[in-house]
Amino acid sequence: MDEATRTGGSPMNEQQADSQEEPRSPEEIRHDIEETREELGDTAEALAQKADVKGQAKAKVDDVKQSTWQKVQDAKEGAQQKTQDFTAKAKEATPDSAGAGASQVASVAQDNPVPLAVGAAFVAGFAIAWILRR
Numbered sequence: 001m002d003e004a005t006r007t008g009g010s011p012m013n014e015q016q017a018d019s020q021e022e023p024r025s026p027e028e029i030r031h032d033i034e035e036t037r038e039e040l041g042d043t044a045e046a047l048a049q050k051a052d053v054k055g056q057a058k059a060k061v062d063d064v065k066q067s068t069w070q071k072v073q074d075a076k077e078g079a080q081q082k083t084q085d086f087t088a089k090a091k092e093a094t095p096d097s098a099g100a101g102a103s104q105v106a107s108v109a110q111d112n113p114v115p116l117a118v119g120a121a122f123v124a125g126f127a128i129a130w131i132l133r134r
Contacts, residue, residue, distance in 0.1 A: 049055070109116045
């Protein structure tokens with residue numbers, strides 16, 4: 001760069017250009033200072049939050065807990081719904097006669113226990129003979 005390009009440069013920003021054109025009042029300067037302080041405070045707060053690793057980790061843990069709890073609740077509701085659907089389908093698929101037949105067999109067995117005992121003894125004997133033959 002030579003001397004000619006360095007001299008007579010343009011101002012850095014509009015504020016500097018305005019300040020060179022007209023003098024500012026003390027109130028305007030105070031107002032600018034207050035705005036700058038607020039911006040600086042916001043920036044410092046943002047940097048402090050970024051630097052707070054423990055706080056960030058705690059927030060992340062809380063988010064994961066909430067997310068996991070919600071997933072568990074959703075899975076629980078889904079399982080309950082599937083159980084209800086399965087029970088309803090099983091009731092629809094089971095004929096009424098099958099339930100009635102099982103009730104009838106139970107009542108006959110209670111009324112006549114001797115034939116049931118003889119049948120059970122026969123099955124037990126058959127099972128023992130089969131095991132001993134092996």
